[in-house]
Amino acid sequence: MHSTKGFSYIERSDGKPVCHVCYNVNNPFIPIMGASLVSIVENNSDMNFIFHIFTDGYSQENETLIAEVAKEFHCTCYLYELDMTPFKDFHIKVARFSRITYARLYMPKVLKEITPRFIYVDADAMCVHPLNDLWNLDMQGKAMGAVSEKPEAVTYRAGYLNLKSGKYFNDGIMLVDVEEWEHQQITEKCFSYQCEPKERFLGQSQDVLNLVFDGRNYFLPKQYNMYGGGSRDQGDSVFVHWTGRRKPWQMVLTDFDAQWRKYNELSPWPTVTNILPIKKPENYHDFQQWGRYQKAHGNMAGYIKGMFWYSWLRVRYKMHL
Helix, strand or coil: CEEEEEEECCCHHHCCCEEEEEEEECHHHHHHHHHHHHHHHHCCCCCEEEEEEEECCCCHHHHHHHHHHHHHCCCEEEEEEECCHHHCCCCCCCCCCCHHHHHHHCHHHHHCCCCCEEEEECCCEEECCCCHHHHCCCCCCCCEEEEECCHHHHHHHHHHHCCCCCCCEEEEEEEEEHHHHHHCCHHHHHHCCCCCCHHHCCCCHHHHHHHHHCCCCEEECHHHCEECCCCCCCCCCCEEECCCCCCCCCCCCCHHHHHHHHHHHHCCCCCCCCCCCCCCHHHHHHHHHHHHHHHHCCCHHHHHHHHHHHHHHHHHHHCCC
């Protein structure tokens, strides 16, 4: 089902507790994951980390840099290359997304002999405070903990999926109890949603997991998944998560965007240096996001500039120029 490579540089005699963290990424997203991984290590000096990185394939360059980050930051990194054949009947909602997102449904099968629990983290999430409380959290016998989506999203998505509980969580950060997950056969129940028409879903793995749990998961406090790039932050965020189109590697608008750039710079992957969106036709949406942000913060000149470039680049994109 998978092949594994490992790079371990943990000082076993230092007495620090060991925390297991998982990612699922395709090869182009590994550099983005690198900044997330560094953010976790940098904010948790009193813990050792074993990172489990699930992929559908990776380049020799990315393998080399993962080995480098393990050595530089004194952690362990395992690379799992999955045979994606068993996942081929899961739907893909948007063409730019990868089917590797469904690996999070399978992780407990791989890790059940390794760790009793793990934290799953989306590659576009950044750790900004220690993880001790999350790692040691009592989930009261639940198989998984996740943060609820905002109320309007819960109403819409739970209604669309006909969830009896009326609850709906974001699966970008999850605390997983492996034994209870296996006991409840969560993976098997998730795989029963293969071959369903994609019109049944609004998302991908997140919808499948919500259908399986239907509110029977543990709901984490919101600071453990401050989605929207930290726009609702009140100073207590643990993970900032860039849901939606706007990403910190595309442009810098907020302090959290700038903080992500710092972790990117510390990682061995190439440093992202652009502050404004790059003026390429395929990036026209970035200028729309940038312009709207300027308008929301009272900068009408910035809004006009953003919408100009959005319109011009969109025309070029549609005309294949």
